[in-house]
Amino acid sequence: MTTSKRLPIYAQRKKDFLHQLAVKEKEIARIAVFRLLAGLAIAVCIYLSFKDQWFIIAVFGTVFVFAWLVRLHSKLFNEKVITTNLLRINELELASAKGDFSKQETGSAFTDTHHVYAYDLDIFGEGSLFQFINRAATHSGKKQLATRLKNPLTSIDNIVKHQESSKELSECIDLRQKLQAVGMNSLETAESRTQLLDWLQHKPMLPNKNIWRVLLMVIPALTIALVVAAYFSSAFKPFASLLVFSQLVLIGVYFKRTTAFHDYVSRKHTILKQYASLLRVFNLEKYNAAHLRDLSGITHEAEVKITTLASLLTALDARLNFMTNIVVNGLLLYDLQCVYRLEKWREENGEALAGWLDALAEIEVTNSLATYTYNHPHYAFPAFSEVQHIKAEALGHPLLAEDVCVSNDFRAGDPQSVLLITGANMAGKSTFLRTLGIAMVLAYNGAPVCAKSFSCSVMHLRTGMRTADSLKDQQSYFYAELNRLKSITEELRTKKPLLILLDEILKGTNSTDKQAGSMALVKQLIDQPCLALVATHDLALGVLEEKFPEQVKNYHFEPTIENDELSFDYKLKEGIAEKMNATFLMKKMGIIPS
Incomplete structure (x- = not known):
């Protein structure tokens, strides 16, 4: 069990996060009131603008304030979720320090009665080693920890590198718990990683990239130019209408394939954003241990690229809005623009994605072992x-x-x-x-x-x-x-x-x-x-x-x-x-x- 020396530390952290949570809730309530007032101000300014056109400026001003308040409210709410998770983490550590780790995950899903030692040694299940040391929050992290417990390192040099990373990360309690707290928001399932990696093997929907790059630039640019010209001269209206119609026809030709493409990657942006958030937390620190430096060398690029992929998938999900779909597809070939950019990302980064996800899982494994190290300062490194x-x-x-x-x-x-x-x-x-x-x-x-x-x-x-x-x-x-x-x-x-x-x-x-x-x-x-x-x-x-x-x-x-x-x-x-x-x-x- 956790050494009693850590009990006061976890008790104090629990107290601190309880206070922070109360402060966040008050801030959120205050912002909610201001947001309501800003909404009312928008309505008043719109009403007054019918009497005095100068109130249009006030409308734009109040809309800007309202949007800023919405953004701030969202930010504070996310901080509240993280603070709630941090409170939960320290409550669990307190319970574990007193010998009760029954609320920690057992890892029973990884039980293998025919493994060469795991079943005999109670590595998984109720009262197991996994339940005792696991601090991974994502499914990938838990699976990687289970794999490591069943297949340990076999090189002295590699083991010593991991000892150094356990020692260094054990001293970073804020970083360790922040990683765990962010990971607790993960919606990742056992299939999430598999589906992402399977997507890399799909044949491209738009194979001739050079041709499509030109088409996706020229056709929307010409369409928008004609629509603008038609606003000033009705002579351009037939040409503008023809191009808008042609874009919708092209979207229709690819609609079935685009929908199948979208269904496969639909809503993965949320999981990818969570991956990126975990990487961002890890990348806040500079490390001395060789293993942590190796991970950091991978994760800086991974954070940028995975954030980009999440944004591209978010953009593709926007096609679910019917009215937006009609407008942007008629002007910009929106569906095909999204597919083109996603396939281009896949072509440029697909081979690296598995390694980035492995690095993320390895961070959670290292975090688990570092927490175990921190909880037992009197234990000996072999x-x-x-x-x-x-x-x-x-x-x-x-x-x-x-x-x-x-x-x-x-x-x-x-x-x-x-x-x-x-x-x-x-x-x-x-x-x-x-x-x-x-x-x-x-x-x-x-x-x-x-x-x-x-x-x-x-x-x-x-x-x-x-x-x-x-x-x-x-x-x-x-x-x-x-x-x-x-x-x-x-x-x-x-x-x-x-x-x-x-x-x-x-x-x-x-x-x-x-x-x-x-x-x-x-x-x-x-x-x-x-x-x-x-x-x-x-x-x-x-x-x-x-x-x-x-x-x-x-x-x-x-x-x-x-x-x-x-x-x-x-x-x-x-x-x-x-x-x-x-x-x-x-x-x-x-x-x-x-």
């Missing part, structure tokens, strides 16, 4: 080396409250590469495996981990902890577990460095068969380029340390039974477990006689 190892001091689970989180020192790979963890039910074996797994996911994404110090090498994480059966695939639990183990062993043969976390393997078979299979699997892991942690109730596996002391190390979690009461300290200790609790608990609960 150090990395090429030597295969893990070393942790006071390693804890980040999702557990500070007052209940038990930390453990831990090391692997110096020299033992296979660690057997024995212990009773509920003693902490599975939680420890998930603690280490989540630490590795965060470490490989450039985030700090819940530890006093942490160092490791870059490995590919693989788990076998919570294998799911599948009725759809006619696959039993046991067969699904074997498939998971098979995929791990196949990867080992490629000599890819792996970190393997296994919890009570071969649960679906009898104890003798399970022991033999487990023993054989552990022996196979010994000579592979991997680090493996195997949690088990089977104490017989502990003899492997005697046979392979340079490769295998025994650890355990153990309960304490005093005065007929069972308790756990959740501390990892060297050696094999000696106490089990299943029989004790069954007697305690009256399941079997004591």
Whole structure:
């Protein structure tokens, strides 16, 4: 959970935004009154202009004031929305700091029961890592964060760059929350990005750009010139009428194709404006971290180009007004002007659009990890080396409250590469495996981990902890577990460095068969380029340390039974477990006689 050190900061920010919201609401109410008065003034000036033509000047003046007030009202309303979002953000951070992040998005849509570790480690869903760290507001940002959590960075240099960006952005609380607040207005859906990128692949509606450029300049210019001339001389009226009619006929010829074009991109201008607003907020700062500078190098151009595209789409949506449509199409070939400019934009910028949208999503991912960094100033940024190892001091689970989180020192790979963890039910074996797994996911994404110090090498994480059966695939639990183990062993043969976390393997078979299979699997892991942690109730596996002391190390979690009461300290200790609790608990609960 968020460190208690941040509670006063979020409480003060909540108080500040409550005050700002009250001020905005008063300003909006005041402007609304002035706007009403300006509207009445326009009506009075128009009435008086019939008696005195000099009041026409007053009409224009009051219309200008009214328009300015409308613009100001819109600006203040947008600021109110952002302030409301900022208030909401700090309320959520306060709740999270107290251990309640139930109102944060769970990321359940990204759950994959067959992923190589995400399902086992509770990366998505209720009480998940995603719910804990996500601060992305757009669908693209959430999807990119989910992708990163399932496919972390694999280069030490790249990880270190992301560490630097997490550190730098973590200190910019106003910027981070402004990004999140602007993103909260997003109307983006899962299909929005796909539709935009699909539009890039459409065949052009106006393929001969040079010809159309001339036509769209010459025909409207000539038409307007003749209409103006007809105002002064009726001799030009037939020619003006002919050209206006010809433009409407040309618009009619392309009407069906224009409508189909418009339907595909209709109302995308709102989403694009929101993208541009997010980019504008990010571009307000100058950055030192290499990753942030790389993003900034992309986003400055992206902001300009996406704003332009939003304006072009807004212009195309104006054709929905029937009267405007008739007038501007008769004089300017308006529909085709809009299509031409959009297709020209696509031709010039289409290849870059996907990269710009990726950069925007990456900003939200970085913002999420930076907020996580800010919320946990006492967490450690991992150090990395090429030597295969893990070393942790006071390693804890980040999702557990500070007052209940038990930390453990831990090391692997110096020299033992296979660690057997024995212990009773509920003693902490599975939680420890998930603690280490989540630490590795965060470490490989450039985030700090819940530890006093942490160092490791870059490995590919693989788990076998919570294998799911599948009725759809006619696959039993046991067969699904074997498939998971098979995929791990196949990867080992490629000599890819792996970190393997296994919890009570071969649960679906009898104890003798399970022991033999487990023993054989552990022996196979010994000579592979991997680090493996195997949690088990089977104490017989502990003899492997005697046979392979340079490769295998025994650890355990153990309960304490005093005065007929069972308790756990959740501390990892060297050696094999000696106490089990299943029989004790069954007697305690009256399941079997004591």
